[in-house]
Amino acid sequence: MSSDPTTPSRVDSVAWTLPNILTYARIALVPVLVATFFISGEMGRWIAVCIFIAASVTDYIDGYIARAWQQQSSLGTMLDPIADKLLVSAALLLLAANETIAGISLFAAVIILSREILVSGLREFLATVQVSVPVTQLAKWKTAIQMTAVTFLLCGPEGRELFWFSSELGIVLLWLAAMLTLYTGYDYFRAGMHHVIAADEKDDA
Known part of the structure; x- marks a missing residue:
């Protein structure tokens, strides 16, 4: 007699890989990252950098382990991009609030956040018609550049102690990530709209 895949033991084994x-x-590190911006002085900056780097590293490690140990799951597939979006969105909003990102560079942050909302909405719809949109290699590069940009920007003025051009490099990488965001966002949207139109045609048939 085969076991029911929805039994509590089976659910727990998948949920707690x-x-x-x-x-x-x-995900739990997101509110901790936010809290560091309320710490005065450069200590808060460096704690934020360490937290963001640690969280970014887990993004790579969890995917690697899931593939190597064959522990990929629908739960992980759903939560992984959500965790990334929460982390980056929180960091960008905080950097805009303390004017590390200011002026025209705010448009780069808005482009990134808008794309994340658009793709999330598209993925939510496609899930209802049981269609998945795989992450492209270019999108992975975009994420890596985006994470690097935010890391440099989190260093703020204190980062000049290590790299005198850290703030400028962070802004340049942020714009590069924004440009890649536009391209990959359009790519996802174009692929997704094919299924959206197909679903409408099926309903009208």
Whole structure:
């Protein structure tokens, strides 16, 4: 007699795999990252940088472990991009609030955030018609550049102690990530709209 895949033991075994635990940890670090911006002085900046780097590293590690240990799951597939979006969105909003990102560079942050909302909405719809849109290699590069940009920007003025051009490099990488965001966002939207139109035609038939 085969076991029911929806039994509590089966659900627990999927929910508490190491890759998923790392994803939970990344989500849990988001409010901690926000709290560091209320710490006065350069100490808060460096704590924020360490937290963001640790969270970014878990993004790579959980995917690697999931593939290597064959622990990929629908739960992980759903939560992993959510964790990334929460982390980056929180960081960008905080950097805009303290004017690390200011002026015309705010448009780069708006482009990135808008794309994340658009793709999330598209993925939510496609899930209802049981269609998945795989992450492209270019989108992975975009995420890596985006994470690097935010790391440099989180260093703020204090980052000049390590790299005198850290703030400028952070802004340049942020714009590069924004440009890649536009391209990959359009790519996802074009692929997704094919299924949206197909669903409408099926309903009208």
